[in-house]
Amino acid sequence: MVTSYLLASTVSTPLWGKLGDLYGRKRFFQAAIIIFLVGSAMSGVAQNLDELIGFRALQGLGAGGLIVGAQAIIGAVVSPRERGRYMGLMGSVFAVASVAGPLAGGFFTEQLSWRWVFYINLPVGALALGIIAVALPARIERVKHSIDYAGAATLGSAVTALILALTWGGNTYAWTSGVILGLFAAAAALVATFVAVEQRATEPLIPLQLFRMSIFRVASMAGGVVGFAMFGAITFLPLFLQTVLGAGPTDSGLQMIPIMAAMLTMSIWSGRRISQTGRYRAYPIAGTMIMTVGIFLLSRLGITTPYWVAAIYMALVGAGLGLTMQVMVLAVQNSVRYSELGTATSSATFFRAIGGSIGVAVFGAIFTNRLTASLSPELRASGQASTHFTPEQLKALKVTAPAEYAQYLHAFGHALHVVFLSAVPFAATGILLALMLREVPLRVTAFRGAGMDAAESQGIVETAESAEAEAEAATSGASTTGGSPAATR
Secondary structure (H helix, E strand, C coil): CHHHHHHHHHHHHHHHHHHHHHHCHHHHHHHHHHHHHHHHHHHHCCCCHHHHHHHHHHHHHHHHHHHHHHHHHHHHHCCHHHHHHHHHHHHHHHHHHHHHHHHHHHHHHHHCCCCHHHHCHHHHHHHHHHHHHHHCCCCCCCCCCCCCHHHHHHHHHHHHHHHHHHHHECCCECCCCHHHHHHHHHHHHHHHHHHHHHHHCCCCCCCHHHHHCHHHHHHHHHHHHHHHHHHHHHHHHHHHHHHHCCCCHHHHHHHCHHHHHHHHHHHHHHHHHHHHHCCCCHHHHHHHHHHHHHHHHHCCCCCCCCHHHHHHHHHHHHHHHHHHHHHHHHHHHHCCCHHHHHHHHHHHHHHHHHHHHHHHHHHHHHHHHHHHHHCCHHHHCCCHHHHHCCHHHHHHHHHHCHHHHHHHHHHHHHHHHHHHHHHHHHHHHHHHHHHHCCCCCCCCCCCCHHHHHHHCCCCCCCCHHHHHHHHHHHHCCCCCCCCCHHHHC
């Protein structure tokens, strides 16, 4: 159920970004909201798990457009120099929503029904849809374009094969089984096919020339690493809080506040500092360092760890994420042509999402394997379901078999230790990538104009030539704040 949502949102992200570039961001942002709401409504009325998995995938298709659409719209109407502040606000909204979501979900699950976890999206989404219809100007010009459907299909198939292999490997099928090996082989072949398709596409889904830019390469790889570590940590923290500390669904949401509060604070602070100074490179370097330390400390959590200690560790992870996530997107947006803003944004977001999807699958496999191996023969004899005890089942086990309950907690803590420890080297790789990120002066215009794009027609410029071309475009009448109609698409 989780994988179907993550997979659908991940594979659809590049296509949403490209469609927004080609036809205008407003209509496709609205379409993403509608698809997300339809998927939410259908998930709420699902009658079995198979239906819920399918409807969650539909919801994820819309979610892919929401993520990249919001970032690309900000990029279209706000100059990079001012965008740091707005990206900080977006990061803070993400942090608040990440706390409010689990809180609301836990409340509805306990007081009403799990179906309201999905129904609550409907009034919120309808309000957003109305605001977008009134407040966001639409692009007026119409230009004939070519959609890279072949690229979207091959990329989506490659990601699907990879995620399924990582999700099923060692769990549903053995790692050496024909199914898993076949999926890995299919993923590799489809990636090669995607590269070949993009080289021939008139308007490629992900222009390969973007990878010639050092900033795009580094930011995309760093985003993937951050997503890998972030989703791995955030996914398993509620398990620790509910299983080891005995918190209920609502309480575990409240106990996640330190990670989100730190993310909110550092997102706003770093965004404002970037807007004031025009410099951004130091923040992801510091952020990845802090995040790495925080994830390592999470690996020290045990069944006797008090909550206040866990809260400090969570706050460190949140602070690191707040200093890193939005800055990587800003660096990419600042280094590409305006005409490729949505494509570059969606590509950077895609790599972070694919990192997160892979992280959830990999850490899930590690957790399940280690927990199963650490269980007592008595618990193992009950089958794989013993690795998925609900809080209610654990409470019953504590009463009926206290010795087995204590052994289960010990095995659970050991499995989590291995999961968080496995995330440390990936987070540390993020430090190396952040050190490789180049510092390019932030532009002061949102709409770059024909003069700027023409200056870059032979390749995307990342040096002082960009500033010179931009100054020339600005003196020829380009908007400095996004007031031009083209700047609000």
